[in-house]
Amino acid sequence: xxxxxxxxxxxxxxxxxxALNAFVHLPLVLPPVVTGWLLLVLFGIRxxxxxxxxxxxxxxxxxxxxGASLACGVMVFxxxxxxxxxxxxxxxxxxxxxxxxxxxxxxxxLVNVTLPLAAPGILAGTIVAYVTSLGxxxxxxxxxxxxxxxxxxxxxxxxAALQIPGGEEKAATLxxxxxxxAVLGLAASEYASRRLNALLGR
Amino acid sequence: MTLxxxxxxxxxxxxxxxxxxxxxxxxxxxxxxxGAGKSTIVLAAAGLLRPTDCRIAIDGQILADTAxxxxxxxxxxxxxxxxxxxxxxxxMSVETNLRFGLRRAPPGPIRFDSVVALLGLDRLLAxxxxxxxxxxxxxxxxxxxxxxxxxxLLMDEPLASLDSPRKAEIVPYLIRLKTTLRLPILYVxxxxxxxxxxxxxxxxxxxxxxxxxxxxxxxxxRASLALAQRDDAGALVECIVAAHDTxxxxxxxxxxxxxxxVPLIDRDIGRxxxxxxxxxxxxxxxxxxxxxxxxxxxxxxVRAIAADPVRRTVVVEIGLxxxxxxxxVTPDAVARLGLAPGEPVLAxxxxxxxxxxxxx
Numbered sequence: 001x002x003x004x005x006x007x008x009x010x011x012x013x014x015x016x017x018x019a020l021n022a023f024v025h026l027p028l029v030l031p032p033v034v035t036g037w038l039l040l041v042l043f044g045i046r047x048x049x050x051x052x053x054x055x056x057x058x059x060x061x062x063x064x065x066x067g068a069s070l071a072c073g074v075m076v077f078x079x080x081x082x083x084x085x086x087x088x089x090x091x092x093x094x095x096x097x098x099x100x101x102x103x104x105x106x107x108x109x110l111v112n113v114t115l116p117l118a119a120p121g122i123l124a125g126t127i128v129a130y131v132t133s134l135g136x137x138x139x140x141x142x143x144x145x146x147x148x149x150x151x152x153x154x155x156x157x158x159x160a161a162l163q164i165p166g167g168e169e170k171a172a173t174l175x176x177x178x179x180x181x182a183v184l185g186l187a188a189s190e191y192a193s194r195r196l197n198a199l200l201g202r
Numbered sequence: 203m204t205l206x207x208x209x210x211x212x213x214x215x216x217x218x219x220x221x222x223x224x225x226x227x228x229x230x231x232x233x234x235x236x237g238a239g240k241s242t243i244v245l246a247a248a249g250l251l252r253p254t255d256c257r258i259a260i261d262g263q264i265l266a267d268t269a270x271x272x273x274x275x276x277x278x279x280x281x282x283x284x285x286x287x288x289x290x291x292x293x294m295s296v297e298t299n300l301r302f303g304l305r306r307a308p309p310g311p312i313r314f315d316s317v318v319a320l321l322g323l324d325r326l327l328a329x330x331x332x333x334x335x336x337x338x339x340x341x342x343x344x345x346x347x348x349x350x351x352x353x354x355l356l357m358d359e360p361l362a363s364l365d366s367p368r369k370a371e372i373v374p375y376l377i378r379l380k381t382t383l384r385l386p387i388l389y390v391x392x393x394x395x396x397x398x399x400x401x402x403x404x405x406x407x408x409x410x411x412x413x414x415x416x417x418x419x420x421x422x423x424r425a426s427l428a429l430a431q432r433d434d435a436g437a438l439v440e441c442i443v444a445a446h447d448t449x450x451x452x453x454x455x456x457x458x459x460x461x462x463x464v465p466l467i468d469r470d471i472g473r474x475x476x477x478x479x480x481x482x483x484x485x486x487x488x489x490x491x492x493x494x495x496x497x498x499x500x501x502x503x504v505r506a507i508a509a510d511p512v513r514r515t516v517v518v519e520i521g522l523x524x525x526x527x528x529x530x531v532t533p534d535a536v537a538r539l540g541l542a543p544g545e546p547v548l549a550x551x552x553x554x555x556x557x558x559x560x561x562x
Contacts, residue, residue: 098289100276101248102303102350116293200292200332 001077003122006084007110027139028078036142039071043143067144068151072133080129087121088114120196124189131185135178154178203261205230205354205386209246211253218242218253218410224403226260226386231397231418233429234407240390243407244358247388248283249276260354260386280307282347284357288339290331296342297327303350310351312383317345320382321375337368341375348383355387361396373399377560394434397422398478398559419458419476423526425508425519430528435517436480437528438559443473452497452553459523463497463553469560476559481517483555484529487548488539498551502527504541509533520549527551 009021027035043050043061053059061067091114099109115122137155144151146160158174161167206223218239224230232240245251247258249266252273258265265281266273282303290299300323304314318324321341331339340360347355360376361369373396380387380400389400397404397418404422405415406429413428414421423437424430441457446466455462455475462477469475490499502520509516516536520527527549541547 092289094285094287094289095291097250097276098283098285099291099302100250101279101281101283102346103277103280103306104302105277108306113291119293 003084003115003118005077006081006088007114009081010085010088011114024081025078027075032075032136032138033142035074036071036139039074039139039143043067043070062143063145063147063151065144065150068136068140068153071139071143072136072153075136075139076129076133079132080125083121083125083128084118087118087125090121091117117200120193120200123196124193127185127189127192131182131189134181154181203227205260205388206258207243207247208255208257209243209253210255211242211246211251213242216410220405220407220410220412222405222412222415224405224415227384228402229380229387229389229400230403230405231401232388232390232405232407233392233394233397234413235392238407239410240407241358242410244283244356244388244390247354247356248281249274249279250283263353265354280350280352281354281356282350282352284340284343284347284355284360286359286362288331288336288343290334290339290342290346292331294331295327296323296329296331296334299331299342300327300346300349303346307349307351312348312351314349317348320378321345335368336364337371340364340372344375344379348379352385355385357387357389359390359392361391361393369396376400394432398436398438398476398557419525423519423528425506425517425528430481430508430517430519431510433482434480435528435530436478436483436557437526439477439479439522439525439527441475441477443467443469443471443475445471455558458525458527460500460502460525461498462500462551462556464556464558465553467558478557478559479527479551480555480557481528481530483551484520484527485550486518486520486529486531486535486539486541487550490548491550495552496550497553498549498556500527500549500551502547502549504543504545504547506543507536507541518547520547 005024040062041047045051045054045060045062050061053061061070095113095117096109099113104112134153135155136153140151140153141156146152146156154174154177158171161171161174203226204223205226208221210219220239220243232243234240242251246253246256255268257267257269264272265279291302321344323341323345326334326338326342334342361372377399391397401418403416404418406413406421406427408428414424419438419440422429429435439457441455441462443453444456445454448466451466452463453467455464455477457477502522504518505521505526506519507516514533515530516533518529518531518536518541520529529549539547
């Protein structure tokens, strides 16, 4: 979904382009709690989308693991879109023109030329987004609460530990894990994009 | 058979309005200063730019006719385009690049193996584009365009980004390509040397309009065109190798209804051969000179005299029985010899200053 959105934003100009762009970036600028509350309104059991999901598929998102994933996904979506869009815009439009004159149609070009060229950005964006999603707090706690083993993300667990007398040690361990994951994620994303760029001869 | 093209497009700051019809197959060079509209013509022919008004037909097959609402998009037009900077797909090997168009094209006469042989690509197939030299990259790009089975091959300054040794390396491949494949080729350049070596037809583009077009030997020998005022101007003459005089180390070439002696060349008798006679190397005379090292005393009639007031010289167009030469001389020489259109004159040309360009 992020790839498709990035492609649309990068390569197409249409009425509503700016509006879509702003909508995609909303979670980045809104307070996370507000995003979580909006999700609650939309996907809650009585919300317009949540009611449908519950009625038709018996899917409940609020206060579940799937709900926590949705909240994380929405929060990191703009990060991914930005990374992918940047790498799409950095690609040489001449290659797309060359592919056209060689007989490749729109989807053919997207799959065989545009996406492979954007692969470094897509991969790096995905890794950063994944690591960021591990640290989600506000949106998750609002939409999916903080249920240990189900919807509790790392910072939620750290926060919870700090609320209990004597929980500092646990908090410290979790924080260390958090730091390690963040560093590892950034390193992995850097490494992946370098390797792919080398393959592309950049 | 012909390739005919008409195009009119209004850019915010410039206008392009060109019409020409040239023989197909054959190499048609679009020649002119940068910004004259050459690239617009190529992009429109490829279908990548849709002009206000455009009609393109090859042998009666219509690629575009905006008046009739016909506009084949580039992916269906099968007009191969070779860019100035190759535009190879960096994530694919040379072989995958070559096969990109082949796989998407309907079966056609141009085979993979013959293109690889024609362009000398066999040792490059497994390489990645970024490991290739500029000249190699351009050869791969040409091969990739050819394998898409084009109805029309477009080359937009394919040698402009290369240094002279690399150019010299590719030109023989282009000559082979033009003689082996019977394709209409539109070739953009602003290098007169490429015109001499590759062009069958020449279209001069100036300020978005066609200044002249026709067989290259005709267009390069017209004194009235801006082309004739260039420092490196010179008429092209299509010749046939007539005789070799091995004792005197000379070759006789017949062309334009005249005879030219050049230092012995390695080319069979009866073969076609194109020569270029630089305008500034031609001396004019009223009577044949005596006791002189010169081999070529070519009689002709003055057809036109064009003045170049900036450099205080004139370009004289000398009509041969079939063809013409250009000579750059001073206005004083014209006055002393009493040259005027219709007057007979002798063109004196050193055999060593005639450039033999090969051909056919």
